[in-house]
Amino acid sequence: MTTNSSHTAGPTHKAVEAGMALLIALFGVIVIIGSVKAGINWGAEGPRAGFFPFYVGIFIVAASAINLWHGLRDPDDGLFAEWGQLRQVMSVVVPTSIYVGVMPFTGLYLASIVFIGWFMRWLGKYSWPTVVAVALGMPIVTYFIFERWFLVPLPKGPIEEWLGL
């Protein structure tokens, strides 16, 4: 699905478009399977639970087939994005995944401090004082706005427990 990796290389729009249509079609198939399991015919109480989603699934598969066909016929063979651009995107997706992944264990605050700090230091190349100020400041402001003033509890980890917050 890709070409050689020079500066202006990257996955073609066509390939990503086709992949997307196939993924959506796959999703449609899963919906159809799930609906059949739930029952798509009429029961004592009228149309059963899978009745409506079954047709939704069929629509998804059909629309994706047409989109796939259109996508492959499209004469535009431009790039979806350059590898460098995708690297930029991944430089957000990967740390955010880690951030989200550790949140159940560390709580929101610690994870946020590390996440903001890492982001600013690594991508923004800020001096440590600025990094520390923003990385600590934001969670503290958040704590007061959400937990104190609007009484919305946020996930906490061992450190917050130890601090007795």
Place this chain on the structure above:
Amino acid sequence: MEEIANLFQGFAVALQPFNIMVMILGIVLGVIIGVLPGLGGANGVAILLPLTFSMPPTSAIIMLSCIYWGALFGGAITSILFNIPGEPWSVATTFDGYPMAQQGKAGEALTAAFTSSFVGALFAVIMITLVAPLVASFALQFGPAEKFAVYFLAFCSFVGLSKEPPFKTIAAMMIGFALAAVGLDSITGQLRLTFGATELLNGFDFLIAVIGLFGIGEILLTMEEGLSFRGGNAKINLRVVLQTWKGLPAYWLTSLRSCVIGCWMGITPAGATPASFMSYGIAKRVSKNGNNFGKGEIEGVIAPETAAHAAGTAALLPMLSLGVPGSPTAAVLLGGLLIWGLQPGPMLFVEQKEFVWGLIASMYLGNLVGLIVVLTCVPIFAAILRVPFSIIAPLILVLCAIGAYSVHSSTFDVMLMLVFGVVGYLLKKCNYPLAPLVLAIVLGDKAEEAFRQSLLGSQGSLGVFFSNSLVSTIMILGLVALFWSAIQEGYTRLRMATA
């Protein structure tokens, strides 16, 4: 004249000190949201929705709707000063707004944009005041078949009117319906599409989808573009404002036309973005300065801004009177109603008079407050944009995570948000529209319920959707909307053939 009395009672509600406070807070937050990349009306409101859980519903809706107005105003600031549309509906504003700023007329462009926004909103609110109660009382007679027909019309308009390819719109919409179906079936109480995962028992919450699709997805898009902000200074003072105001009445016809376009596009769920483009296009064709459009013509700022704001406001009409939101942001507000324990739809006008009229009155006041706030504080808001993206981005990501978590106090939702974010980025890059997806998640259960109840009444015959003149009319309108682009194309071909 009962409406006038109700409206005055509404003003009494909206003018309570606490409500005025949340109104101003909402506007300021909204403008900030509108200015920041990655935070838009829909996900901004979604993230801040949990803040309103402990408020009375009327104050809550006032705050959230004011965030929406603020975001509508804020979009113009970035378009004019930085040539970066903070919101999709302000893209058309960049065409003439940014050239004006380059010519040193930023103050005039901003004043024209804000004033036009206000005029558009005012027109739409007056329309809502007059029309919404009528629509609601009419809709009270709707049975399940009519209800389904209204949903059908709403979704068909998406397919026919959006600029994305129709089958992509259908695919996106159906993904939304499928996601809405996951979990407990509201009629039979049976589980479906969960594949044994307990996390999916309650299905997918559309707020998570909104925060992910619009918030995270937008950040990823911005990262890809490697955005850096370069822009002129915002100088706006009373003299410029007054001078611009003096010139504005000359464009009354453009304003009026844009108001009508905006209201029309806002009620049918096509939304503010196409409205602004359409209004700009028509103004360009009709105006005697049409050739100057794109080079810094003030009329080219007035037309899209008026229409966008009118559409954004008018989108609340179907949300209030029928329970069918006209835009993603209106959908989030509708989600808010459900969370506060209110049932959206025509019964609101009967059972929750104070809430409805408080909201409508707050629309008048909120837009006035908004106009004053943006006119006086433009330099401050523009300064926000000069904060580098590598600071803004992690802060917005953390805010999105907080918003997603606090909907159900669940860390699983935060992960789901990220998944929605990546999917949203891919969908948007592949030209799939996100608005119908979100609306389908919101309305999926209700549309299905109406569909199944109608079929139950008719023993499975689809004829029920054409059983009386009312439901047939709505269904036929829906079909016309569905095939609108095909009809248009056929018509043009026919004319070409006969000419």
